[in-house]
Amino acid sequence: xxxxxxxxxxxxxxxxxxxxxxxxxxxxxxxxxxxxxxxxxxxxxxxxxxxxxxxxxxxxxxxxxxxxxxxxxxxxxxxxxxxxxxxxxxxxxxxxxxxxxxxxxxxxxxxxxxxxxxxxxxxxxxxxxxxxxxxxxxxxxxxxxxxxxxxxxxxxxxxxxxxxxxxxxxxxxxxxxxxxxxxxxx
Numbered sequence: 001x002x003x004x005x006x007x008x009x010x011x012x013x014x015x016x017x018x019x020x021x022x023x024x025x026x027x028x029x030x031x032x033x034x035x036x037x038x039x040x041x042x043x044x045x046x047x048x049x050x051x052x053x054x055x056x057x058x059x060x061x062x063x064x065x066x067x068x069x070x071x072x073x074x075x076x077x078x079x080x081x082x083x084x085x086x087x088x089x090x091x092x093x094x095x096x097x098x099x100x101x102x103x104x105x106x107x108x109x110x111x112x113x114x115x116x117x118x119x120x121x122x123x124x125x126x127x128x129x130x131x132x133x134x135x136x137x138x139x140x141x142x143x144x145x146x147x148x149x150x151x152x153x154x155x156x157x158x159x160x161x162x163x164x165x166x167x168x169x170x171x172x173x174x175x176x177x178x179x180x181x182x183x184x185x186x
Contacts, residue, residue, distance in 0.1 A: 028073065150162075
């Protein structure tokens, strides 16, 4: 589809125009972003960046603008890819720093023993959480491992936030009982 047809659709039937724009330029945007992120990002990172790019394009595209639509889209894609690359590089540096910090902490047998005990407790904790069953296990993991609130969890699990809070409270009581049986206190 030509740029002029896409512009006309964007004016007359915005939803169809947006869909046509997406269909026409998806591969173009994906390639630009893939070229920049392939060495640093995962497939999910690339796809997330593509979606972010189209979100920005669709929010700001002006069908009355006379310039090249393809050039505009390419520029947005390039900038989104650069920003994502910087974020991923910063994240990678932080992870390397944290790994180095962990290695520095392992300087004595006592630390190794503590880490081993913590690892064993973590295995027991994860086993007990999985024993809660669904959706309780997912609620506990989302709340305490990913630090999400009830509203965010409700969007993932498809329960209302009040139900999430009630289930979380009950699941915590059950989890505490299970951990006590394993001689782990919170």
